[in-house]
Amino acid sequence: MWDGPFYRVRRDGYEICFVPGAGEDLEKVCNVDMWVIRDDGDRWSGTVFTLDEVHRIMDRQRQAGDPEGDYWWCWDGLIVRDAGVQSMVKVIDGLVAAGEHETVLRHVGPEENP
Numbered sequence: 001m002w003d004g005p006f007y008r009v010r011r012d013g014y015e016i017c018f019v020p021g022a023g024e025d026l027e028k029v030c031n032v033d034m035w036v037i038r039d040d041g042d043r044w045s046g047t048v049f050t051l052d053e054v055h056r057i058m059d060r061q062r063q064a065g066d067p068e069g070d071y072w073w074c075w076d077g078l079i080v081r082d083a084g085v086q087s088m089v090k091v092i093d094g095l096v097a098a099g100e101h102e103t104v105l106r107h108v109g110p111e112e113n114p
Helices: 051-063 085-098
Strands: 006-011 014-019 031-038 043-050 077-080
Touching: 006 085, 014 085, 031 085, 043 051, 043 085, 051 077, 077 085
Parallel strands: 043 077
Antiparallel strands: 006 014, 014 031, 031 043
């Protein structure tokens, strides 16, 4: 469900919050920031990329003469095979079910109340 700039997917015990670009087709999303927010308020963040998107990024960097054109890394990056929010949700659900989101994603702690 849309909530301002966020696309939220509610699950039992947690929510996945994506930040797609304005007007971006959710079935074609290939590079998106996201959070897993547990019901207790604890949060884990990451950026999800498709394999094709990583390839495009590296090609663009290589053409620009950047050394990053020969390698790629991202601190809290998750690379998935298929584009689209629903495909990404399936992967993230599997990570949460196995507890692997705590290793793959970056722990950012609970949201602070103002």
